[in-house]
Amino acid sequence: MSRVLLIKNANLYDPDPKGIRDILIVDEKVFSVAEHIDPPELSAPVEVVSADGKMVIPGYVDQHVHVIGGGGAKLLVTRLSSLHEEVCDAVKAGVPVEKAIRICGENPARANGLFPKKGCIRPGSDADLVILDEEFLVDTVFVRGQKMVEYGKALVKGTFETD
Secondary structure (H helix, E strand, C coil): CCCEEEEEEEEEECCCEEEEEEEEEECCEEEEEECCCCCCCCCCCEEEEECCCCEEEECCCCCCCCCCCCCCCCCHHHCCCCHHHHHHHHHHCCCCHHHHHHHHCHHHHHHCCCCCCCCCCCCCCECCEEEECCCCCEEEEEECCEEEEECCEECCCCCCCCC
16 A cells, blocks of 8 residues: 655645655655645545744755764764754855755756755655755654654664664
């Protein structure tokens, strides 16, 4: 049975600003993006998620490349932060949102031959989405259409994570 997810009223960045859009996801893929999508009448349940007042961006693509730092160095400049922290810092420094998320989404996807499967929110792309609240904090994360984070809390743990 297919999993169907409808995200309503998203302030969509793909990574360019697209305005308020609905996003229909079937299984692991984005099926449709439009100004208004009614929940489809299917035998499978349709999960509807409200993104009112929230920004939806493509999931980040981590090339696991650290420009500086790593290797066990103990200098402050070598601290490795999350991609999301980097995007937030860039936006706070005045970088337009679409450029900041392009750096952590579309550009590495293109560099690794994964675009447009990754790095965008378009029909046929993997349903990797990040929903950000008004303060640019992570609210919800979907990876291939599966909810991994909700209300900023991890729902799915990594292989070696406990409580």
